[in-house]
Amino acid sequence: MTPEARLDALLTQAQAEPPQPDDAFMARVLADARALQPRLPVRVARPARRGFWARLAATLGGAIAVAGLGTAAMAGLVIGYVQPEPMVSFAGSIGFGVSESLDLLPGFDALLSEDILQ
Numbered sequence: 001m002t003p004e005a006r007l008d009a010l011l012t013q014a015q016a017e018p019p020q021p022d023d024a025f026m027a028r029v030l031a032d033a034r035a036l037q038p039r040l041p042v043r044v045a046r047p048a049r050r051g052f053w054a055r056l057a058a059t060l061g062g063a064i065a066v067a068g069l070g071t072a073a074m075a076g077l078v079i080g081y082v083q084p085e086p087m088v089s090f091a092g093s094i095g096f097g098v099s100e101s102l103d104l105l106p107g108f109d110a111l112l113s114e115d116i117l118q
């Protein structure tokens with residue numbers, strides 16, 4: 001038998017009975033293939049962001065502090081705008097008339113007048 005004939009016989013036999021891979025080998029190959037497959041990124045839910053008013057209320061000290069601040073602001077507006085009669089009479093009793101005013105932030109006009117410069 002020639003070497004070519006023997007080679008043809010071996011190839012025909014190998015084609016008729018293909019070798020089966022070992023089960024452990026196939027498991028390793030499939031595990032490697034699964035590890036290399038692209039995965040979808042895990043979506044992490046971000047916590048809900050608090051709104052502007054909630055952050056402002058937390059900064060001021062909570063809902064009770066905001067309620068107190070609102071009450072004081074409304075009382076100031078009512079007293080300042082309506083000027084109830086007891087407030088006017090109280091102001092008159094301590095020396096303030098209705099037409100008088102108190103300048104809490106004086107300007108620089110007094111420093112610029114000629115009376116002070118002489």
